[in-house]
Each structure stands twice: as C-alpha cells, then as structure tokens.
Amino acid sequence: MALSVYLDGKWVSSREEALVPVFDHGLLYGDGIFEGIRAYNGLVFRLEDHIDRLYNSAKGISLEIPVSKKEMIDLVLESARRTGLDDCYIRLLVTRGVGDLGIDPRKCAKPSIYIIATGIALYPEDRYEKGLDVVVVSTRRVRPDMLNPMFKSLNYLNNILGKIEANRMGADEGIMLNAEGYVTECTADNIFAVKNGELYTPPVYHGILEGITRKVIMEIAREHDIPVHEQGMVVQSFLSADEVFLTGSGAELIPVVTIDGKPVNDGKPGQVFKQLREWFKERTKYDGIPFK
Known part of the structure; x- marks a missing residue:
C-alpha cells in the first residue's frame, strides 16, 4: 500500500x-x-x-x-x-x-x-449503485453550546457511539438527531433529501459540521438551477423524500435507499443523485491544487 x-x-x-x-x-x-x-x-x-x-x-x-x-x-x-x-x-x-x-x-x-x-475506499463500488441502508440512532448529537461541531476536533466519541449503534443494527450508517429531535447528520457524513427536484439539508445551527463536500454539492446544484434549502428537518422529512444521499470527503456522494428498514421512494438511487455525482466527478478534474 x-x-x-x-x-x-x-x-x-x-x-x-x-x-x-x-x-x-x-x-x-x-x-x-x-x-x-x-x-x-x-x-x-x-x-x-x-x-x-x-x-x-x-x-x-x-x-x-x-x-x-x-x-x-x-x-x-x-x-x-x-x-x-x-x-x-x-x-x-x-x-x-x-x-x-x-x-x-x-x-x-x-x-x-x-x-x-x-489510498481509501470507504464503501465498495456496488454500494454507490445499490445504495446504503441507514438507521436512526438513539445517541444524540452533542449540543453546539457544549462542543461546537464547526470545530473539526479529534474528539469523535459522540460519532463513534452512534456508529456502534448502527453497526449493532446491521446498518451501513446512522442518522443522528439533536436534543430537539431534528436531524443533524450521519455519524461521518452530511445528509441531503431531494423533493420535487429540489435539495434539502439540515442547517449549520442545528449542530452539524459544515462539510466541504456538502458545500461543493450545494454550489454545483445552484449552478445547474437546482434550488437548495437549508432548513430544520425531522426523520419524516427523509422518509417522505424522493431521494436521500450522503456527502463527505471520504464517501463523496452515496445514496441512501432505506431508513429504519423503510424504503426511500422506490428503494433505488435517484436520478438527481446520479446527476450530481457525475457533475461532482467532473469538478474534481480541475478544482484543486496540483501536486505532481
């Protein structure tokens, strides 16, 4: 290696x-x-x-x-x-x-x-084609006034406890809620929903890390006239969505097909996700600093 x-x-x-x-x-x-x-x-x-x-x-x-x-x-x-x-x-x-x-x-x-x-491969390629099964974990996201999630600190025990729960339930990832019951993010990735061709994602003030990939996907969506909304979201917001996907530097973009065993729409990765992933791949070809 x-x-x-x-x-x-x-x-x-x-x-x-x-x-x-x-x-x-x-x-x-x-x-x-x-x-x-x-x-x-x-x-x-x-x-x-x-x-x-x-x-x-x-x-x-x-x-x-x-x-x-x-x-x-x-x-x-x-x-x-x-x-x-x-x-x-x-x-x-x-x-x-x-x-x-x-x-x-x-x-x-x-x-x-x-x-x-x-090198890195967080998920095998077939998971990008078939999608992830995620669950809502009981471990709540630490409140921003206790440990600000905007600081990407080495203290990841809160996320790890959520991941342990997801592992025990046989899921690929775990959705974490804040103290008020709003969805924040997954244990290692930001989360998006697609509804009627528009993107929705939890806001920073609900206790999420402001991910770089999250930021890029919102930029790309707006460049292609896809409306983006940062707003408070509950679990039902994702269960009733047309599509759900996660973003992160390691995972890039990856679709979610079930939440707590219930299918998201038809239980298959959606077209908006697929298009955004293609646009993201194109962006990586030129948006960076050369090291060679």
Missing part, C-alpha cells in the same frame, strides 16, 4: 514507523483538530477550503498552529506527492502537542502536525 506520513518534521513510509508520543494530548484527550482531504488526478481537491477550516477550528479551541497556511499547503502537497499515487486520501491532524498527564494545555510546549496520505 502506498503510504506517506509526516510526523512533526519527519517523513516515514511505513505503518511501523508512523508512531506518535504517548504524552501527546491528541492521544491522551482528543485535544486537537483534523481534516480529511481528497486528491484526484494529481490535484488536491478544495485544499484551500480545508486549510481555512483547519485554521478556523484551531482558533476555536485556542490552538496556535506553528506554520503558516502556505507552509501547511506545501506539506499537504508533498504528502500526496510522496505516495506516488494520482488519487489518494489525506488525513491532516494538528494536536495540542506533547504535555503531561494533566489536561492543562499550558503544559504542551508546541502543537504537533501529523499528515497521513494513502
């Missing part, structure tokens, strides 16, 4: 070498931030958007990244270049750094930067 890993100033190319200090607060307390980034055809897709979000997340948790945005972009491009691949997945992490066993971030002298670049 092609692999490139940047370890806070050192490059390695094997899992065995890709080790982090046990006193890193990212490991001890989930104290850090990350981005999942895709590269297609020798281009890192929407890299500047990801870097902007990374630095906004850092500001939100009072973490001062020790390199400039330009330097970080160069590191990401180099990580992709070192894989030797045209298409790859890049996981960029910035932790609080090495400290002690207490939680006080002042004990961490300097934040640490880690970058992993390799």
Whole structure:
C-alpha cells in the first residue's frame, strides 16, 4: 500500500514507523483538530477550503498552529506527492502537542502536525449503485453550546457511539438527531433529501459540521438551477423524500435507499443523485491544487 506520513518534521513510509508520543494530548484527550482531504488526478481537491477550516477550528479551541497556511499547503502537497499515487486520501491532524498527564494545555510546549496520505475506499463500488441502508440512532448529537461541531476536533466519541449503534443494527450508517429531535447528520457524513427536484439539508445551527463536500454539492446544484434549502428537518422529512444521499470527503456522494428498514421512494438511487455525482466527478478534474 502506498503510504506517506509526516510526523512533526519527519517523513516515514511505513505503518511501523508512523508512531506518535504517548504524552501527546491528541492521544491522551482528543485535544486537537483534523481534516480529511481528497486528491484526484494529481490535484488536491478544495485544499484551500480545508486549510481555512483547519485554521478556523484551531482558533476555536485556542490552538496556535506553528506554520503558516502556505507552509501547511506545501506539506499537504508533498504528502500526496510522496505516495506516488494520482488519487489518494489525506488525513491532516494538528494536536495540542506533547504535555503531561494533566489536561492543562499550558503544559504542551508546541502543537504537533501529523499528515497521513494513502489510498481509501470507504464503501465498495456496488454500494454507490445499490445504495446504503441507514438507521436512526438513539445517541444524540452533542449540543453546539457544549462542543461546537464547526470545530473539526479529534474528539469523535459522540460519532463513534452512534456508529456502534448502527453497526449493532446491521446498518451501513446512522442518522443522528439533536436534543430537539431534528436531524443533524450521519455519524461521518452530511445528509441531503431531494423533493420535487429540489435539495434539502439540515442547517449549520442545528449542530452539524459544515462539510466541504456538502458545500461543493450545494454550489454545483445552484449552478445547474437546482434550488437548495437549508432548513430544520425531522426523520419524516427523509422518509417522505424522493431521494436521500450522503456527502463527505471520504464517501463523496452515496445514496441512501432505506431508513429504519423503510424504503426511500422506490428503494433505488435517484436520478438527481446520479446527476450530481457525475457533475461532482467532473469538478474534481480541475478544482484543486496540483501536486505532481
């Protein structure tokens, strides 16, 4: 497997070498931030958007990244270049750094930067043709005033508990609700519904991560005169939809065909999803920064 890993100033190319200090607060307390980034055809897709979000997340948790945005972009491009691949997945992490066993971030002298670049396939290709079976999980999304989901932090236990529930129910993904019962997102992806040819997706203020792929899909839809609505949505909004699909850097766009065992429309991926996926694939051919 092609692999490139940047370890806070050192490059390695094997899992065995890709080790982090046990006193890193990212490991001890989930104290850090990350981005999942895709590269297609020798281009890192929407890299500047990801870097902007990374630095906004850092500001939100009072973490001062020790390199400039330009330097970080160069590191990401180099990580992709070192894989030797045209298409790859890049996981960029910035932790609080090495400290002690207490939680006080002042004990961490300097934040640490880690970058992993390799291949990825979250779902087999047939799932994009046949669709996913999802369920509504009982684990509620953490309230924005408790842990702001706009900060893409390393603390993903809330999502993982939701994923465990979905796994136990034999589902591909789990839909998470907020404290008021509105749909937020899935455990690892944003969610969209299609109704009468128009797109609907939960709003940021209901407690979702403002996904980069989500943003791109809304841009593409509007460019092709497909109305997009960000509004409060309950589970029934998706059960009564013509189509449902998920978006994320890892999954890209993938359709949902059942929710809690009930079919979405005819239980097959819809035409709007298929068209958006084609437009998205076209976008990845030119919308990015070259690393080759």
